[in-house]
Amino acid sequence: MERHEFLELKTELLINGIKSTPEALKGLGSKYKEQNHGLFGWDFEDHANIALPDDFALPDDTIVQFRRNSRSNYLIDLVNDQLILSNGKENLCQVKWLPRPxxxxxxxxxxxxxxxxxxxxxxxxxxxxxxxxxxxxxxxxxxxxxxxxxxxxxxxxxxxxxxxxxxxxxxxxxxxxxxxxxxxxxxxxxxxxxxxxxxxxxxxxxxxxxxxxxxxxxxxxxxxxxxxxxxxxxxxxxxxxxxxxxxxxxxxxxxxxxxxxxxxxxxxxxxxxxxxxxxxxxxxxxxxxxxxxxxxxxxxxxxxxxxxxxxxxxxxxxxxxxxxxxxxxxxxxxxxxxxxxxxxxxxxxxxxxxxxxxxxxxxxxxxxxxxxxxxxxxxx
Ligand code: SF4
Known part of the structure:
Protein backbone atom coordinates (compact mmCIF):
# COMPACT_ATOMS: atom_id res chain seq x y z
CA MET A 1 0.00 0.00 0.00
CA GLU A 2 1.12 3.57 -0.69
CA ARG A 3 1.44 6.01 2.23
CA HIS A 4 -1.62 8.06 1.27
CA GLU A 5 -3.63 4.81 1.29
CA PHE A 6 -2.91 4.37 5.00
CA LEU A 7 -4.49 7.76 5.69
CA GLU A 8 -7.52 6.71 3.63
CA LEU A 9 -7.68 3.45 5.54
CA LYS A 10 -7.45 5.17 8.93
CA THR A 11 -10.30 7.47 7.94
CA GLU A 12 -12.46 4.51 6.90
CA LEU A 13 -11.69 2.70 10.15
CA LEU A 14 -12.56 5.72 12.31
CA ILE A 15 -15.90 6.42 10.66
CA ASN A 16 -17.01 2.79 10.18
CA GLY A 17 -15.52 1.17 13.26
CA ILE A 18 -13.98 -2.28 13.36
CA LYS A 19 -14.38 -5.72 14.92
CA SER A 20 -11.94 -8.47 15.80
CA THR A 21 -11.96 -12.20 16.32
CA PRO A 22 -11.36 -13.62 19.84
CA GLU A 23 -8.09 -15.16 18.59
CA ALA A 24 -6.83 -11.73 17.60
CA LEU A 25 -7.35 -10.46 21.14
CA LYS A 26 -4.97 -12.95 22.77
CA GLY A 27 -2.49 -11.19 25.02
CA LEU A 28 -4.70 -8.12 25.41
CA GLY A 29 -4.48 -6.69 28.93
CA SER A 30 -1.17 -8.48 29.59
CA LYS A 31 1.15 -8.07 26.61
CA TYR A 32 -0.93 -5.52 24.71
CA LYS A 33 -2.60 -2.29 25.81
CA GLU A 34 -6.33 -2.45 26.47
CA GLN A 35 -8.90 0.37 26.65
CA ASN A 36 -9.31 1.95 30.08
CA HIS A 37 -11.78 4.75 29.33
CA GLY A 38 -9.94 7.62 30.98
CA LEU A 39 -12.63 10.07 29.89
CA PHE A 40 -14.87 9.30 26.89
CA GLY A 41 -15.82 6.06 25.15
CA TRP A 42 -15.17 6.19 21.41
CA ASP A 43 -16.58 2.80 20.35
CA PHE A 44 -19.82 2.58 18.41
CA GLU A 45 -21.03 0.01 20.95
CA ASP A 46 -20.42 -0.45 24.65
CA HIS A 47 -18.45 -3.53 25.68
CA ALA A 48 -18.54 -3.55 29.46
CA ASN A 49 -17.32 -7.13 29.93
CA ILE A 50 -15.01 -7.46 26.96
CA ALA A 51 -11.48 -6.06 26.96
CA LEU A 52 -10.65 -4.41 23.66
CA PRO A 53 -7.54 -2.70 22.31
CA ASP A 54 -7.20 1.02 22.72
CA ASP A 55 -5.56 1.45 19.36
CA PHE A 56 -3.28 -0.25 16.83
CA ALA A 57 -0.55 0.58 14.33
CA LEU A 58 -0.70 0.29 10.54
CA PRO A 59 2.49 -0.74 8.66
CA ASP A 60 3.62 2.89 8.19
CA ASP A 61 3.25 3.49 12.00
CA THR A 62 -0.03 5.36 11.62
CA ILE A 63 -1.92 4.97 14.90
CA VAL A 64 -5.62 4.12 14.65
CA GLN A 65 -8.09 4.25 17.52
CA PHE A 66 -10.01 0.97 17.89
CA ARG A 67 -13.73 1.84 17.64
CA ARG A 68 -15.77 -1.27 18.11
CA ASN A 69 -18.62 -1.78 15.64
CA SER A 70 -19.87 -5.34 15.20
CA ARG A 71 -21.64 -4.23 11.97
CA SER A 72 -18.44 -2.97 10.37
CA ASN A 73 -16.89 -4.91 7.47
CA TYR A 74 -13.43 -4.21 8.82
CA LEU A 75 -12.03 -7.11 10.79
CA ILE A 76 -8.77 -7.94 12.55
CA ASP A 77 -8.00 -11.64 12.72
CA LEU A 78 -5.02 -13.72 13.76
CA VAL A 79 -3.66 -15.53 10.69
CA ASN A 80 -0.44 -17.56 10.96
CA ASP A 81 0.51 -15.65 14.10
CA GLN A 82 0.04 -12.29 12.41
CA LEU A 83 -2.73 -9.75 12.95
CA ILE A 84 -4.35 -9.22 9.57
CA LEU A 85 -6.79 -6.43 8.76
CA SER A 86 -9.41 -7.21 6.10
CA ASN A 87 -12.39 -5.35 4.69
CA GLY A 88 -14.69 -8.35 4.42
CA LYS A 89 -13.60 -9.06 0.83
CA GLU A 90 -9.83 -9.07 0.93
CA ASN A 91 -6.88 -8.83 3.29
CA LEU A 92 -5.53 -5.28 3.42
CA CYS A 93 -2.42 -5.28 5.60
CA GLN A 94 -0.80 -6.52 8.77
CA VAL A 95 -1.45 -4.46 11.93
CA LYS A 96 0.05 -4.42 15.41
CA TRP A 97 -1.52 -3.95 18.83
CA LEU A 98 0.48 -1.56 20.99
CA PRO A 99 2.50 -2.84 23.98
CA ARG A 100 0.93 -2.59 27.43
CA PRO A 101 2.89 -0.12 29.61
S1 SF4 B 1 -17.40 17.75 25.95
FE1 SF4 B 1 -18.95 19.19 26.78
S2 SF4 B 1 -20.32 17.94 28.02
FE2 SF4 B 1 -18.48 16.73 27.66
S3 SF4 B 1 -17.15 17.12 29.41
FE3 SF4 B 1 -16.57 18.62 27.87
S4 SF4 B 1 -17.85 20.43 28.27
FE4 SF4 B 1 -18.75 18.70 29.41
Whole structure:
Protein backbone atom coordinates (compact mmCIF):
# COMPACT_ATOMS: atom_id res chain seq x y z
CA MET A 1 0.00 0.00 0.00
CA GLU A 2 1.12 3.57 -0.69
CA ARG A 3 1.44 6.01 2.23
CA HIS A 4 -1.62 8.06 1.27
CA GLU A 5 -3.63 4.81 1.29
CA PHE A 6 -2.91 4.37 5.00
CA LEU A 7 -4.49 7.76 5.69
CA GLU A 8 -7.52 6.71 3.63
CA LEU A 9 -7.68 3.45 5.54
CA LYS A 10 -7.45 5.17 8.93
CA THR A 11 -10.30 7.47 7.94
CA GLU A 12 -12.46 4.51 6.90
CA LEU A 13 -11.69 2.70 10.15
CA LEU A 14 -12.56 5.72 12.31
CA ILE A 15 -15.90 6.42 10.66
CA ASN A 16 -17.01 2.79 10.18
CA GLY A 17 -15.52 1.17 13.26
CA ILE A 18 -13.98 -2.28 13.36
CA LYS A 19 -14.38 -5.72 14.92
CA SER A 20 -11.94 -8.47 15.80
CA THR A 21 -11.96 -12.20 16.32
CA PRO A 22 -11.36 -13.62 19.84
CA GLU A 23 -8.09 -15.16 18.59
CA ALA A 24 -6.83 -11.73 17.60
CA LEU A 25 -7.35 -10.46 21.14
CA LYS A 26 -4.97 -12.95 22.77
CA GLY A 27 -2.49 -11.19 25.02
CA LEU A 28 -4.70 -8.12 25.41
CA GLY A 29 -4.48 -6.69 28.93
CA SER A 30 -1.17 -8.48 29.59
CA LYS A 31 1.15 -8.07 26.61
CA TYR A 32 -0.93 -5.52 24.71
CA LYS A 33 -2.60 -2.29 25.81
CA GLU A 34 -6.33 -2.45 26.47
CA GLN A 35 -8.90 0.37 26.65
CA ASN A 36 -9.31 1.95 30.08
CA HIS A 37 -11.78 4.75 29.33
CA GLY A 38 -9.94 7.62 30.98
CA LEU A 39 -12.63 10.07 29.89
CA PHE A 40 -14.87 9.30 26.89
CA GLY A 41 -15.82 6.06 25.15
CA TRP A 42 -15.17 6.19 21.41
CA ASP A 43 -16.58 2.80 20.35
CA PHE A 44 -19.82 2.58 18.41
CA GLU A 45 -21.03 0.01 20.95
CA ASP A 46 -20.42 -0.45 24.65
CA HIS A 47 -18.45 -3.53 25.68
CA ALA A 48 -18.54 -3.55 29.46
CA ASN A 49 -17.32 -7.13 29.93
CA ILE A 50 -15.01 -7.46 26.96
CA ALA A 51 -11.48 -6.06 26.96
CA LEU A 52 -10.65 -4.41 23.66
CA PRO A 53 -7.54 -2.70 22.31
CA ASP A 54 -7.20 1.02 22.72
CA ASP A 55 -5.56 1.45 19.36
CA PHE A 56 -3.28 -0.25 16.83
CA ALA A 57 -0.55 0.58 14.33
CA LEU A 58 -0.70 0.29 10.54
CA PRO A 59 2.49 -0.74 8.66
CA ASP A 60 3.62 2.89 8.19
CA ASP A 61 3.25 3.49 12.00
CA THR A 62 -0.03 5.36 11.62
CA ILE A 63 -1.92 4.97 14.90
CA VAL A 64 -5.62 4.12 14.65
CA GLN A 65 -8.09 4.25 17.52
CA PHE A 66 -10.01 0.97 17.89
CA ARG A 67 -13.73 1.84 17.64
CA ARG A 68 -15.77 -1.27 18.11
CA ASN A 69 -18.62 -1.78 15.64
CA SER A 70 -19.87 -5.34 15.20
CA ARG A 71 -21.64 -4.23 11.97
CA SER A 72 -18.44 -2.97 10.37
CA ASN A 73 -16.89 -4.91 7.47
CA TYR A 74 -13.43 -4.21 8.82
CA LEU A 75 -12.03 -7.11 10.79
CA ILE A 76 -8.77 -7.94 12.55
CA ASP A 77 -8.00 -11.64 12.72
CA LEU A 78 -5.02 -13.72 13.76
CA VAL A 79 -3.66 -15.53 10.69
CA ASN A 80 -0.44 -17.56 10.96
CA ASP A 81 0.51 -15.65 14.10
CA GLN A 82 0.04 -12.29 12.41
CA LEU A 83 -2.73 -9.75 12.95
CA ILE A 84 -4.35 -9.22 9.57
CA LEU A 85 -6.79 -6.43 8.76
CA SER A 86 -9.41 -7.21 6.10
CA ASN A 87 -12.39 -5.35 4.69
CA GLY A 88 -14.69 -8.35 4.42
CA LYS A 89 -13.60 -9.06 0.83
CA GLU A 90 -9.83 -9.07 0.93
CA ASN A 91 -6.88 -8.83 3.29
CA LEU A 92 -5.53 -5.28 3.42
CA CYS A 93 -2.42 -5.28 5.60
CA GLN A 94 -0.80 -6.52 8.77
CA VAL A 95 -1.45 -4.46 11.93
CA LYS A 96 0.05 -4.42 15.41
CA TRP A 97 -1.52 -3.95 18.83
CA LEU A 98 0.48 -1.56 20.99
CA PRO A 99 2.50 -2.84 23.98
CA ARG A 100 0.93 -2.59 27.43
CA PRO A 101 2.89 -0.12 29.61
CA UNK A 102 4.64 -1.74 32.60
CA UNK A 103 3.17 0.86 34.99
CA UNK A 104 -0.34 -0.47 34.27
CA UNK A 105 0.54 -3.27 36.74
CA UNK A 106 1.89 -0.96 39.44
CA UNK A 107 0.35 0.82 42.42
CA UNK A 108 1.02 4.22 43.99
CA UNK A 109 2.27 4.50 47.58
CA UNK A 110 -1.35 5.22 48.57
CA UNK A 111 -2.19 1.80 47.11
CA UNK A 112 -4.07 3.05 44.03
CA UNK A 113 -3.77 1.20 40.75
CA UNK A 114 -1.77 3.45 38.45
CA UNK A 115 -3.81 2.48 35.39
CA UNK A 116 -6.85 4.02 37.06
CA UNK A 117 -5.05 7.34 37.30
CA UNK A 118 -3.18 7.77 34.01
CA UNK A 119 -3.33 5.96 30.69
CA UNK A 120 -1.21 5.95 27.55
CA UNK A 121 -2.87 7.37 24.46
CA UNK A 122 -1.47 6.00 21.21
CA UNK A 123 2.17 5.04 21.61
CA UNK A 124 3.67 7.84 23.64
CA UNK A 125 1.19 10.18 25.31
CA UNK A 126 0.49 9.97 29.05
CA UNK A 127 -3.09 11.04 29.60
CA UNK A 128 -4.58 12.32 32.84
CA UNK A 129 -8.16 13.44 33.29
CA UNK A 130 -7.91 15.43 36.52
CA UNK A 131 -11.63 15.34 37.09
CA UNK A 132 -14.18 13.04 35.40
CA UNK A 133 -17.06 15.37 36.04
CA UNK A 134 -18.93 17.91 33.99
CA UNK A 135 -21.57 20.23 35.42
CA UNK A 136 -23.51 20.46 32.13
CA UNK A 137 -25.04 16.98 32.43
CA UNK A 138 -27.10 17.84 35.51
CA UNK A 139 -28.99 20.46 33.47
CA UNK A 140 -29.19 18.25 30.38
CA UNK A 141 -26.99 20.77 28.60
CA UNK A 142 -24.06 18.53 27.79
CA UNK A 143 -22.39 18.74 24.38
CA UNK A 144 -24.39 16.56 21.99
CA UNK A 145 -21.38 14.39 21.10
CA UNK A 146 -20.26 13.79 24.71
CA UNK A 147 -20.69 10.52 26.61
CA UNK A 148 -18.63 11.28 29.71
CA UNK A 149 -21.33 10.22 32.20
CA UNK A 150 -22.46 7.08 30.42
CA UNK A 151 -18.83 5.99 29.89
CA UNK A 152 -18.13 6.37 33.57
CA UNK A 153 -21.32 4.43 34.50
CA UNK A 154 -20.70 1.65 31.97
CA UNK A 155 -17.06 0.97 32.68
CA UNK A 156 -16.20 2.61 36.00
CA UNK A 157 -12.60 1.89 35.05
CA UNK A 158 -10.80 4.98 36.37
CA UNK A 159 -10.76 7.00 39.59
CA UNK A 160 -13.01 10.02 39.16
CA UNK A 161 -10.83 12.18 41.37
CA UNK A 162 -7.10 11.72 41.43
CA UNK A 163 -4.77 12.93 44.14
CA UNK A 164 -2.03 15.18 42.79
CA UNK A 165 0.64 13.14 44.55
CA UNK A 166 -0.65 9.96 42.87
CA UNK A 167 -0.54 11.68 39.48
CA UNK A 168 3.09 12.59 40.14
CA UNK A 169 3.98 9.00 40.99
CA UNK A 170 2.28 7.70 37.85
CA UNK A 171 4.15 10.29 35.77
CA UNK A 172 7.46 9.15 37.27
CA UNK A 173 6.71 5.51 36.50
CA UNK A 174 5.45 6.28 32.99
CA UNK A 175 8.33 8.56 31.98
CA UNK A 176 10.79 5.88 33.07
CA UNK A 177 9.42 3.78 30.19
CA UNK A 178 11.28 4.58 27.00
CA UNK A 179 8.31 5.21 24.73
CA UNK A 180 6.53 7.87 26.83
CA UNK A 181 7.21 11.33 25.42
CA UNK A 182 4.34 13.70 26.23
CA UNK A 183 1.53 14.37 28.69
CA UNK A 184 -2.02 15.44 27.96
CA UNK A 185 -4.10 16.82 30.82
CA UNK A 186 -7.77 17.59 30.72
CA UNK A 187 -10.88 17.66 32.92
CA UNK A 188 -14.59 18.43 32.82
CA UNK A 189 -15.99 21.83 33.71
CA UNK A 190 -15.73 23.12 37.24
CA UNK A 191 -15.05 26.26 39.27
CA UNK A 192 -12.57 28.37 37.42
CA UNK A 193 -10.06 29.53 40.03
CA UNK A 194 -9.89 26.02 41.43
CA UNK A 195 -8.98 24.71 38.00
CA UNK A 196 -6.03 27.11 37.63
CA UNK A 197 -4.71 26.09 41.04
CA UNK A 198 -5.27 22.39 40.48
CA UNK A 199 -3.73 22.23 37.01
CA UNK A 200 -0.64 24.26 37.92
CA UNK A 201 -0.17 22.12 41.01
CA UNK A 202 -0.43 18.92 38.96
CA UNK A 203 2.08 20.14 36.36
CA UNK A 204 4.59 21.09 39.07
CA UNK A 205 4.15 17.70 40.72
CA UNK A 206 4.68 15.88 37.41
CA UNK A 207 7.78 17.92 36.71
CA UNK A 208 9.25 17.19 40.18
CA UNK A 209 8.45 13.47 40.15
CA UNK A 210 9.54 12.84 36.58
CA UNK A 211 12.64 15.04 36.93
CA UNK A 212 11.66 17.27 34.01
CA UNK A 213 12.67 20.88 33.83
CA UNK A 214 9.70 21.67 31.60
CA UNK A 215 7.01 19.10 30.93
CA UNK A 216 6.66 18.12 27.25
CA UNK A 217 2.97 18.03 26.52
CA UNK A 218 -0.27 19.93 26.62
CA UNK A 219 -2.87 21.00 29.15
CA UNK A 220 -6.47 21.52 28.04
CA UNK A 221 -8.10 23.73 30.68
CA UNK A 222 -11.16 25.97 30.36
CA UNK A 223 -10.54 29.27 28.53
CA UNK A 224 -8.41 31.62 30.58
CA UNK A 225 -9.97 34.85 31.82
CA UNK A 226 -6.83 36.94 31.30
CA UNK A 227 -3.12 36.95 30.52
CA UNK A 228 -2.29 36.52 34.18
CA UNK A 229 -3.95 33.09 34.26
CA UNK A 230 -2.13 32.01 31.12
CA UNK A 231 1.17 33.09 32.65
CA UNK A 232 0.37 30.99 35.72
CA UNK A 233 -0.12 27.98 33.49
CA UNK A 234 3.13 28.69 31.65
CA UNK A 235 5.08 29.24 34.86
CA UNK A 236 3.93 25.86 36.17
CA UNK A 237 6.30 24.33 33.59
CA UNK A 238 4.04 22.88 30.88
CA UNK A 239 5.23 23.39 27.31
CA UNK A 240 1.90 23.76 25.52
CA UNK A 241 -1.72 24.67 26.16
CA UNK A 242 -4.92 24.02 24.23
CA UNK A 243 -8.56 24.98 24.45
CA UNK A 244 -11.40 22.70 23.41
CA UNK A 245 -13.52 24.98 21.23
CA UNK A 246 -15.24 21.93 19.70
CA UNK A 247 -17.06 23.78 16.89
CA UNK A 248 -15.94 26.90 15.03
CA UNK A 249 -19.28 28.13 13.68
CA UNK A 250 -20.80 30.22 16.47
CA UNK A 251 -24.45 29.28 15.92
CA UNK A 252 -23.63 25.59 15.65
CA UNK A 253 -21.38 25.84 18.69
CA UNK A 254 -24.32 27.16 20.73
CA UNK A 255 -26.60 24.42 19.41
CA UNK A 256 -24.17 21.52 19.81
CA UNK A 257 -22.62 22.66 23.10
CA UNK A 258 -25.55 24.32 24.94
CA UNK A 259 -24.02 24.30 28.43
CA UNK A 260 -20.43 25.00 27.46
CA UNK A 261 -21.39 27.91 25.19
CA UNK A 262 -23.24 29.54 28.11
CA UNK A 263 -20.05 29.32 30.20
CA UNK A 264 -17.57 30.27 27.46
CA UNK A 265 -18.31 32.14 24.27
CA UNK A 266 -16.62 31.59 20.93
CA UNK A 267 -14.81 34.92 21.39
CA UNK A 268 -13.49 33.93 24.82
CA UNK A 269 -11.89 30.88 23.24
CA UNK A 270 -10.33 32.94 20.46
CA UNK A 271 -9.03 35.53 22.95
CA UNK A 272 -7.57 32.80 25.15
CA UNK A 273 -5.79 31.32 22.16
CA UNK A 274 -4.48 34.73 21.07
CA UNK A 275 -3.18 35.48 24.59
CA UNK A 276 -1.73 32.00 24.98
CA UNK A 277 0.32 32.36 21.78
CA UNK A 278 1.85 35.51 23.28
CA UNK A 279 2.93 33.60 26.39
CA UNK A 280 3.63 30.06 25.12
CA UNK A 281 4.91 31.02 21.65
CA UNK A 282 3.79 30.09 18.15
CA UNK A 283 2.99 26.41 17.64
CA UNK A 284 2.62 25.73 21.38
CA UNK A 285 -1.09 26.53 21.53
CA UNK A 286 -3.94 24.39 20.19
CA UNK A 287 -7.54 24.88 19.26
CA UNK A 288 -9.23 21.50 19.71
CA UNK A 289 -12.23 20.60 17.52
CA UNK A 290 -14.68 17.80 16.96
CA UNK A 291 -14.51 17.31 13.20
CA UNK A 292 -17.58 16.17 11.29
CA UNK A 293 -20.34 18.16 12.97
CA UNK A 294 -20.05 21.38 11.02
CA UNK A 295 -19.64 22.25 7.34
CA UNK A 296 -16.20 21.98 5.78
CA UNK A 297 -16.23 25.70 5.08
CA UNK A 298 -16.68 26.82 8.70
CA UNK A 299 -14.27 24.20 10.05
CA UNK A 300 -11.60 25.41 7.62
CA UNK A 301 -12.37 29.04 8.53
CA UNK A 302 -11.50 28.07 12.10
CA UNK A 303 -8.23 26.48 11.01
CA UNK A 304 -7.43 29.58 8.95
CA UNK A 305 -8.11 32.06 11.78
CA UNK A 306 -6.34 30.09 14.50
CA UNK A 307 -3.23 29.41 12.43
CA UNK A 308 -3.13 33.10 11.47
CA UNK A 309 -2.88 33.75 15.23
CA UNK A 310 0.09 31.36 15.50
CA UNK A 311 -1.83 28.40 16.96
CA UNK A 312 -2.06 24.77 15.86
CA UNK A 313 -5.26 22.74 15.73
CA UNK A 314 -6.22 19.23 16.84
CA UNK A 315 -9.40 18.03 15.15
CA UNK A 316 -10.76 14.75 16.53
CA UNK A 317 -12.83 12.63 14.18
CA UNK A 318 -16.35 12.58 15.62
CA UNK A 319 -17.69 9.23 16.76
CA UNK A 320 -21.49 8.91 17.27
CA UNK A 321 -20.81 7.01 20.44
CA UNK A 322 -23.24 5.33 22.85
CA UNK A 323 -24.61 7.45 25.65
CA UNK A 324 -24.17 10.70 23.73
CA UNK A 325 -27.19 12.56 22.37
CA UNK A 326 -25.97 11.81 18.86
CA UNK A 327 -25.73 8.05 19.40
CA UNK A 328 -26.78 6.20 16.25
CA UNK A 329 -26.13 9.14 13.91
CA UNK A 330 -23.60 8.87 11.12
CA UNK A 331 -20.36 10.70 10.47
CA UNK A 332 -19.69 12.32 7.06
CA UNK A 333 -18.10 10.13 4.37
CA UNK A 334 -14.42 9.27 4.39
CA UNK A 335 -14.10 11.32 1.18
CA UNK A 336 -15.35 14.38 3.10
CA UNK A 337 -12.88 13.80 5.91
CA UNK A 338 -9.96 13.21 3.57
CA UNK A 339 -10.55 16.24 1.38
CA UNK A 340 -11.18 18.47 4.40
CA UNK A 341 -8.15 17.31 6.35
CA UNK A 342 -5.82 17.66 3.36
CA UNK A 343 -7.05 21.21 2.92
CA UNK A 344 -6.59 21.89 6.64
CA UNK A 345 -3.03 20.52 6.45
CA UNK A 346 -2.27 22.85 3.55
CA UNK A 347 -3.56 25.84 5.54
CA UNK A 348 -1.35 24.87 8.50
CA UNK A 349 1.70 24.53 6.24
CA UNK A 350 1.09 27.85 4.49
CA UNK A 351 0.71 29.60 7.87
CA UNK A 352 4.25 28.32 8.70
CA UNK A 353 3.28 27.39 12.26
CA UNK A 354 5.99 25.42 14.10
CA UNK A 355 4.78 21.82 14.19
CA UNK A 356 4.81 21.50 17.99
CA UNK A 357 5.41 17.76 17.63
CA UNK A 358 7.62 17.78 20.74
CA UNK A 359 4.35 18.29 22.66
CA UNK A 360 1.79 16.43 20.59
CA UNK A 361 2.62 14.15 17.68
CA UNK A 362 1.12 11.62 15.28
CA UNK A 363 1.78 8.84 17.80
CA UNK A 364 -0.20 10.58 20.56
CA UNK A 365 -3.67 9.60 19.52
CA UNK A 366 -5.39 7.55 16.91
CA UNK A 367 -8.51 9.67 16.62
CA UNK A 368 -7.18 12.66 14.71
CA UNK A 369 -6.08 12.79 11.05
CA UNK A 370 -4.21 16.08 10.88
CA UNK A 371 -0.79 14.84 11.99
CA UNK A 372 -1.07 12.01 9.46
CA UNK A 373 -2.04 14.42 6.68
CA UNK A 374 0.89 16.66 7.63
CA UNK A 375 3.24 13.66 7.57
CA UNK A 376 2.15 12.99 4.01
CA UNK A 377 3.22 16.54 3.22
CA UNK A 378 6.62 16.01 4.86
CA UNK A 379 5.94 17.44 8.35
CA UNK A 380 6.58 14.93 11.15
S1 SF4 B 1 -17.85 20.43 28.27
FE1 SF4 B 1 -18.95 19.19 26.78
S2 SF4 B 1 -17.40 17.75 25.95
FE2 SF4 B 1 -16.57 18.62 27.87
S3 SF4 B 1 -17.15 17.12 29.41
FE3 SF4 B 1 -18.75 18.70 29.41
S4 SF4 B 1 -20.32 17.94 28.02
FE4 SF4 B 1 -18.48 16.73 27.66
Missing amino acids: AFYNKKTTSNKEMVKIGQIGGEDCLFFCYQNFCSHFSKNEQCLFCNLVSTSQTYDSVLKKKATQDIGEVAKAAFSESNVKHVLLTGGCFKHQKEVELVTDIVRTISEHAGLNRVPGTILPSPAKNLDEIEKYYDSGINAIGFSMEIWDEMLYRAICPGKSKSFSHDEFVNSIRNAVEVFGEGNVYGVFVMGLEPRETFLDGVRVLTSLGANVVPFVWSPNPGSKLEGHRAPTSKWYLETIMEAAQIVIEAKIPSGTENHCFKCDGNSLLHDALRLKGIE
